[in-house]
Amino acid sequence: MGATFLLAAGGTGGHLFPAEALAGELSRRGHVVELATDHRVADYGGDFPARAVHIVPSATFGDRSPLGMLKSAVKLTRGYFAARALVKRLKPNAVIGFGGYPTVPPLSAALSLRVPTMVHEANAVMGRANRFLAGKVTAVATGFSETGLMGTAGPKAVHTGNPVRQRVLDARTPYQAPVPGGVFRLVVFGGSQGARVFSDLVPPAVALMAPDLRRRLEVVQQARPEDAERVAAAYAALGVTPSIAAFFGDLPARLAAAHLVVCRSGASTVAELGVLGRPSILVPLPHALDNDQKTNGQRLEAAGGALLAEQAGLTPERLAALLTDLMQAPDRLALMADAAAATGRADAVTRLANLAERVAAGSHSVISRTTTP
Ligand SMILES: CC(=O)N[C@H]1[C@@H](OP(=O)(O)OP(=O)(O)OC[C@H]2O[C@@H](n3ccc(=O)[nH]c3=O)[C@H](O)[C@@H]2O)O[C@H](CO)[C@@H](O)[C@@H]1O
The missing domain is CATH 3.40.50.2000 (Glycogen Phosphorylase B;)
Structure with missing residues (x-):
């Protein structure tokens, strides 16, 4: 029987398209895919093959004024509890984040509920949301070979490449x-x-x-x-x-x-x-x-x-x-x-889906690191 994956991605093309590529591959393999994201999904998520799309509240700390910080903290807390309820209801085998601030509540909720987790970092420099999560998640997949060698991602990083959409x-x-x-x-x-x-x-x-x-x-x-x-x-x-x-x-x-x-x-x-x-x-x-x-x-x-x-x-x-x-x-x-x-990696989606399945099955561990040069 297929597993259930909850994918979490910020709502712009840069985060949604790699998630869309993985969702397509996991669906082809018989798994169920759900998506947690923000309202911008209306613009870029038209082709996303998810069983359901869940809008989860989130925020950045871009506005550093005391009131701005307080508002962000309240929104993030609301997002965290909404995501916890979602994870409890869907019972995913793994939660996978693609970067961007809307991934923080679902991934934090999954971590607190001990659901296996992974983040994918598409860029050659790890973004803030992923840097915050990298030390805690089960696995870190990277688009570029150098990204994984940085910071807390090091020992659990796997270079999969960036999955591109089927259209590509x-x-x-x-x-x-x-x-x-x-x-x-x-x-x-x-x-x-x-x-x-x-x-x-x-x-x-x-x-x-x-x-x-x-x-x-x-x-x-x-x-x-x-x-x-x-x-x-x-x-x-x-x-x-x-x-x-x-x-x-x-x-x-x-x-x-x-x-x-x-x-x-x-x-x-x-x-x-x-x-x-x-x-x-x-x-x-x-x-x-x-x-x-x-x-x-x-x-x-x-x-x-x-x-x-x-x-x-x-x-x-x-x-x-x-x-x-x-x-x-x-x-x-x-x-x-x-x-x-x-430099092209047309097989990135296969490699990422293989890793996602290993994470969901609980068979990916830090010592089974498989980076490629
Ligand atoms: C301003 C901003 O925050 N930019 C970030 C965002 O960019 P952005 O969302 O622009 O990033 P990408 O270049 O990764 O993705 C753009 C995607 O849009 C598609 N496309 C573009 C134009 C068009 O007319 N049709 C179309 O289909 C491209 O084919 C590509 O798949 O995410 C990237 C990946 O995390 C980051 O590297 C960028 O720094």
Whole structure:
């Protein structure tokens, strides 16, 4: 008979999509999956294969004023008791967290009720919620091989890789380098919530490119709703007709068709570029608390699969120069695509599901550590 898994994930794409990939695999194996998350699931959780979705109250300590701290503490306590009632009712064989503050109440409840637990850390730097939980849970799965070596996760870390959605696995095709003088497909996106900086930077960069290169461009660009009109107008003035959306449901297929991708370096983004094997210019989210995106991006750059361009120094002129160089170097793009593909872990979901089953069965212990290089 199948087991019951309660997955807990913050409601943005970056946390929900790896959880969605695991949920699909566990369901295929005959297990029951339930999801604990926050209200943002309405935007990103449409495909989530859970028997039921439970919204659990949670909070961060972002507001450090005494009143803000008190409000957060009250909300977290409410979340903890709601999660305890949920865990008692569902009787899961394991509770698995994917990072983000909404995972703290369900994981804490599971720990207090002695239910086996695991957290998955997608980024190359462990996030705050996972750092808080890592020392207490049964197992820590990591997206990058280096993450597990840090802090309290060390002895129980297993490098599984970052599971990507089935849509990504289904979109895999060999990279076709651009043909000199032919169409050049450029995909620009900013992560699950979009990034204004690409609306500000990419159209002016395209304006600075030589007309013969610009004519070859076929642009797919994610833009926040408030930016869509000005982005469309800027491209129209340049004779470029882009596909623009606030969120592309079919992004994996569009990435697979791309000759070059310009994007942020969230963990799932980097994992998808690896599984699909596509060259990219990565612009990490600046000012992030742990610089997680920069570290994720540096891994792909070090492997030769991407160029990292920090936002602080990225002018339209610099971006135009990078795009011009790469458009004129199809062999280099093909090498970058191969190097990115070498980092891809299409089997991450199998490895993570195997580990989840071991945790649920009580057969994963600290001494059975199985990290891979
Ligand atoms: C601002 C913020 O807090 N960012 C974090 C968040 O980012 P974010 O949620 O953007 O992170 P990711 O890059 O991991 O995931 C984005 C996902 O959205 C998908 N996508 C994007 C655009 C689109 O139009 N269609 C589409 O399907 C991508 O294919 C990808 O699967 O979680 C990541 C993983 O923990 C972290 O590394 C980021 O630092």
